[in-house]
Amino acid sequence: ATAELAAVSTEYAQLIGTYFSPHIRAAAFRRLPEECWAPLVLGPVHDYARRxxxxxxxxxxxAYAEVFADAAWNTVRNPDAR
Structure with a gap:
């Protein structure tokens, strides 16, 4: 089970990286440690879903999709990007 969980975690990290890479290269997102992306973007909505x-x-x-989307965007957006 541990190896299976590790494989799923690795695949998930790769998917996140693939999705965010073009935005990072375009400097639309602020520079953050790679391992922080998912917790910062998904953390609030994950917590609400759990609750x-x-x-x-x-x-x-x-009902709060826009609230969570705005929060995620404001967390990762590069304030200097146009």
Whole structure:
């Protein structure tokens, strides 16, 4: 199970890297350590989803899609990019 989890984690990291690479090369994103991308972008929505699934919040996560998208963008965008 440990090897399988490691393989899934590696594949996931590669997918994230593939998705973000063109934006990083275009300097649309700020320079961040590679291992920080997923936690910074997905962390807030992941936490909300966990809370929603546990019944701690009632509003469907889809209702806040724009809120989470804006938060993710504001976290990684390069403020100097045009």
């Amino acid at each position: 929603w699934l546990n019944g701690q919040v009632k509003t469907d996560i889809g």
